[in-house]
Amino acid sequence: MARKLQWYRHLCNALSALTENPPKGLILLDTLVMQPRQLSLFPRSPAIMPSTIREKLITLLAEDLDFHSANSNYASHQFHSFPAKYPPQLPQKFIAALTEPGDAVLDPMMGSGTTLVEALLAKRQPIGFDTDPLAIRITKVKTTPLDKRKVLEAGNAILTKAHLLSHDQRHLLREEYRQDWDVSTAKFVEYWFDKETQSDLCVLMKEIRRISDESDTQLSSAEALVAFFELVFSAIIITKSGGVSLALDLAHTRPHRAKVIYDMKGDLLWGKEQLHQKHSRLQFISKKLRSVFDEFSDRFHRNVANLPSPEPDYLRPVIEYGDAQRLSLSDDCIDLIVTSPPYASNAIDYMRAHKFSLVWMGFSVNDLGKRRSQTIGGESTAGVVFDDLPSDTLKVVEEVANLDAKKGKVLHRYYSEMTRVLREMYRVLRPGKAAIVVVGSSVMRGRDTETGHCLADIGRAIGFDVPAIGIRNLDRNRRMLPAGATLNQSSQIQQRMHQEYVIGYIKPTKAEI
Incomplete structure (x- = not known):
């Protein structure tokens, strides 16, 4: 009791000094x-x-x-x-x-x-x-424990099937997606994403959505897997560098489209006039396209490593x-x-x-x-x-x-x-x-x-x-x-x-x- 009283007096003295100064x-x-x-x-x-x-x-x-x-x-x-x-x-x-x-x-x-x-x-x-629909997706995934083995299996299957599909049906899938977009959405996608990138994103999303159709696990588990991979998908787009889009920066919310674009091999796609003008901020208006599949694989494995683990007293x-x-x-x-x-x-x-x-x-x-x-x-x-x-x-x-x-x-x-x-x-x-x-x-x-x-x-x-x-x-x-x-x-x-x-x-x- 004496120790508690001493602690209480010390707290009161500290707070008194805090209030005065x-x-x-x-x-x-x-x-x-x-x-x-x-x-x-x-x-x-x-x-x-x-x-x-x-x-x-x-x-x-x-x-x-x-x-x-x-x-x-x-x-x-x-x-x-x-x-x-x-x-x-x-x-x-x-x-x-x-x-x-x-x-x-x-x-x-x-x-x-x-x-x-x-x-x-x-x-x-x-x-x-x-x-915000994305905020809800992010938070649910960040707080949902999943079996890492099942996530790794599903992710590797998505990438394997997506690679195969990208060789056979990539452009057909892009046209299939376009039919579901209204005019404004289609214009938005065309402006902010290169056509090859669009095709690869369509392939990836199709394989992600197949999890719920083909999964032999419980529906809630399949939905959690879909949500996890949708978030990986989103994370390769919304980044400080604009990810796989043509935007220069999406992590700070005010996007600007790159004026000089290079393909993945380093060849110039457009923006030749900017190069001739020798723009003083060329490095800040230029962008090299990235592999959708490589970015997805890197982010997927990083996120798996930090997945919350199932616990018996999970709230x-x-x-x-x-x-x-x-x-x-x-x-x-x-x-x-x-x-x-x-x-x-x-x-x-x-x-x-x-x-x-x-x-x-x-x-x-x-x-x-x-x-x-x-x-x-x-x-x-x-x-x-x-x-x-x-x-x-x-x-x-x-x-x-x-x-x-x-x-x-x-x-x-x-x-x-x-x-x-x-x-x-x-x-x-x-x-x-x-x-x-x-x-x-x-x-x-x-x-x-x-x-x-x-x-x-x-x-x-x-x-x-x-x-x-x-x-x-x-x-x-x-x-x-x-x-x-x-x-x-x-x-x-x-x-x-x-x-x-x-x-x-x-x-x-x-x-x-």
Whole structure:
């Protein structure tokens, strides 16, 4: 008992000093609370006492959140490129400190599933939602254990049959695929993929889809195998170099088509005029075509090596298509939320890159365009429901609107959507539990949108206690800048993407209201 009292006094003294002199990068905030709801879905975990979670959260947010030297190439985290994802060490830190085994960990905007993978590794119950079809595929594959022997057998069979088929029916298959594409999708594929590449991709996808027809395993196992190889297929397209497409960069979401193209032998296919002009950035506008089969084989074997292994105490993740503004969860059922919402005004445009692989999985360009317009942070304001905003947040919106009325509406849309997201997070979180939101700011017409402070402002208005905001400095070389880009102090996209805010929210208990 004496040792516990000594530890408690030490913690109180440390927190007192922290409050009086917060370290650089930590912002301490006042709180405001409102009545929470009461309904449970998962069993309660009493291990984290509500009286200490605020202090723990402040301490965690004051620590190093950069993780620049940390190795993130473990487990299934590198299965597929995904723009602007945070390092796995970030959710790992909060999961380890704020939850116990068996607790429910939610990411309502899960993206590539980093939080869910870490929850699974820590033997927590992973729960995730997203409206991006590729995000759902990525997360399901990254959290689904498979028999490596069966995966290797299936992958080798796919490649063997695809090689044979490519000699006999490659162009027939391409024409068969074209019949299923509408005009817009066909034009998109023709512009962004060389004809030979198209044929090889058609052959590969046909063999992947045959798994479910020919497999003698259970249907769920066959579906998991198909999903695994579809993700390998996608991963050879969406890469920092643009993969097997004609794009120069797809990992950062803003594609540009190569102006100088060489075939796999190194012979020039087109772009002769660029060579004559001796373009100063020739290396950044040139691309050599790659073998679809070689790229698929390399990625397939890399991903197999990091497949999650079946375990007897495996907690099956809950992964569903769903809007974070309307979660299909009961009240008071979640023990921790760790998430990263999109930037305002589609600053990171996920769907623009993801359609490069989704068109091969049966999605049309027009359908994906509609989905893009409906995602949080979109630019369309037609038919949007605008929420009332707290005064400080409204002031930021009005200042942007004074510079550009349309941009002001776009920002109002974003903060309205995030109000509904935070309201849902408050509803599903258990009283006395925490939520972590990692968000970057945007610049509109030269005005910083102050996203971190505004989301804290909105959270307090909803009823959250927001004790602090941590600062995470981004490794620009590893995360945000497109291939070949150099630092440009006048670039708005580069200016706004050097830091992120890590906002800590706590849902008060009844006793604290």
